Amino acid sequence: MDTIFALSTAPGKAGVAIIRVSGPAAHDAVRSLCGDVPVARQASLRVLRDREGRRLDEALILTFEQDRSFTGEVSAEFQVHGSTAVTTALLDELGSMDGLRPAEAGEFTRRALENGMLDLAQVEGLADLIDAETEAQRRQAMRVLSGDLGQKAEAWRRSLIRAAALLEATIDFADEEVPVDVSPEVGSLVMNVVEELRREIDGVGIAERIRTGFEVAIVGAPNVGKSTLLNALAGRDAAITSEHAGTTRDVIEVRMDLGGLPVTLLDTAGLRETEDAVESIGIDRARNRADQADLRVFLVEPGQVPEIQPMDDDIVLTAKSDLNSDVGNGISGKTGEGVTGLVDRIRETLAARATGSGVATRQRHKDSMGRGMVALEAALQLLPMGEDCADLAAEELRTAIRALDSLVGRIDIENVLDEIFASFCLGK
Template identity: 75%
Template sequence: MDTIYALSTAQGKAGVAVIRVSGTRAFTAVKALAGDVPQPRKASLRVLKDRDGVRLDEALVLTFAEDHSFTGEETVEFQVHGSTAVVAAVLEALSDIDGLRPADPGEFTRRAMENGRLDLAQVEGLADLIEAETEAQRRQALRVLSGDLGRRAEGWRKNLIRAAALLEATIDFADEDVPVDVSPEVTELVESVVASLRKEISGVSTAERIRSGFEVAIVGAPNVGKSTLLNALAGRDAAITSEYAGTTRDVIEVRMDLSGLPVTLLDTAGLRETEDAVESIGIDRARQRAQMADLRVFLVEGDTAPDLTPEADDIVLRAKADLLGESTGAISGKTGAGIAQLVDRLTDTLKSRASGVGIATRLRHKQAMERGLMSLEAALVLLPQGEDQADIAAEELRTAIRALDSLVGRIDIENVLDEIFASFCLGK
């Protein structure tokens, strides 16, 4: 297998840049540039030179022996000064060494998985951690990266293998007297996995929202103050405001961090009947996005009812509190009245929803668990029917095991690997 190298820190000027080399010729590479191979896991100051002896930089060098590195291969990290010229010179020097080539996106992480350092779920957790923007996203990604999902899947697998083995014994000794009825233990093992799977499946949608962000739509009639409210919540002029109805014609999105939760605020077109073709398209989009949003904030004037029927947890507020001379149940993006109370309500509602999150975070996880659950539910129907259906029940258990194995990459993952690793940068 080739030895690969890449810049592992961000492109551009920085105080320090890290260049990583991994593979069987990594120690050859460090010896070529630094003159020797420093003691593993000990930072060593070295002068780096190219093959002509030209000084490139003075750097800290870290070496990691096979099975003691991120990739599981011999690995070297050069911590050089972070100028673009220094980085380019060191990468050029590495390219001159036989057997080395630039890494592909995510190739270091892919090698870590192939060498058993990470399972597939942990790889996904690492990708999420790199993309994390809020505290909730960071915590969720770290749970997956730490192997929580893999350990949970291993527990399910252990119970199902035990249950399958008991059933296989029943089949193998069908013509003999089996001293113990295994069906109660098998049923108990399968039911425990079923209950755990149902709980995890129910939390995936919330976990996906933490990854991608909750959507909160601001909905109301034209010129009711939606864009002004959006600007007040965002702390900047994200949307154009005017006294003319129909100013907003498309959905405007603003990303926010509410107490660690990622939230996308949606400023929608004012809901009304119109003959303007362009505005009509905007209104249709507004209705669709509002209906798909996780939460809606309705702004109404007077005793007017919202154009859409509010759902549980939706917030209905009287608009333009600055003109009403009251604050209870009213809000004003212009003066800020009621803004803090709205933020508190949004935060409390979304935190309550986020509390139901599990350790499975992706649609792929949900689909694998649902396939496993379907087979286990079929097995539970077959088990009470005795020895005649034992072989079919055992096959259902094996099918469930295979489905859950795909969670951590034991089987059936080639079709998702390229997509996952394409999201990584070159140095990861």
């Protein structure tokens, strides 16, 4: 196996840069650069020299033994001064050594998966943690990275293996009198797993929204103050505003952090009947995005009603309260009146939904659990039919086990690996 290396910190000028090396020749590379191999897992200060004996830098070095590193391989890290010249010189020196090559994107993490240091769900959690922008995303990614989903999958697996073993015993002793009816215990084990799977599947949608971001659409008639409100929420001029109706003709998106939750605000075109072809396209897009949004904020003139029927949790506000101060439930993006209250309402509404999220965070997880649940429900239908269908029920249990094994990468993962690791940087 090749020994790989890469810059793990962001390129460019910095106080410290970290270069990682992993593979059988990692410690040989350390010895070549500083003359010895420091004690494993202890930071050691060393002078690094090139093959001609010229000083490259003074660095902190960490070495790791096999099965005691992130990748599970013999590894090393060089913490050098973070100038472009230093990192380039060290990377060039490593590249000149026999058996060493630059790492591909995500290759360190892929090796950790292959060596059993992480399961597939943890790899996805690590990718999400690297991409996390808000506190909610960080917490969710840490739950997955820490192995919560893997632990659940292992518990489900144990229960189903127990259930399958009981059925297999029934099949093996079909011609003899079995002293105990195993169907109640099998049914209980399977039903418990089905109920847990159902809860996790129900929570995937919200968990995926935390990972990718909630969408909140600002909806209303033309010139009602939607763009002004978006700018007030964003704290900058994200959308063009004017007194002319129809200024916004496409959906404008602003991504922000609301109380730790990732939220994309959508400023949509004003809803009205128009003969302008371009504006008509914008209005169609506005309606579609409003329909798909997780939450909608309707701005209406005093005495008017929303152009689209509000759904539960949608927020309806009277626009331009600076001009209509005697109207309740008002908001003004121009003066800021009611904006703080709106932010609080959006945050509280989305936070309440976020409490329903589970450990599973991706459509892939939902699909695997869904296949498992279909097989388990089929097994539950076969159980009352007795010994004649015990072998069919056992096969359904084995199908469910295989489906849940794909959650953590025990089987059937090659088709998703390239997509997952494409999101990683070179040093990870």
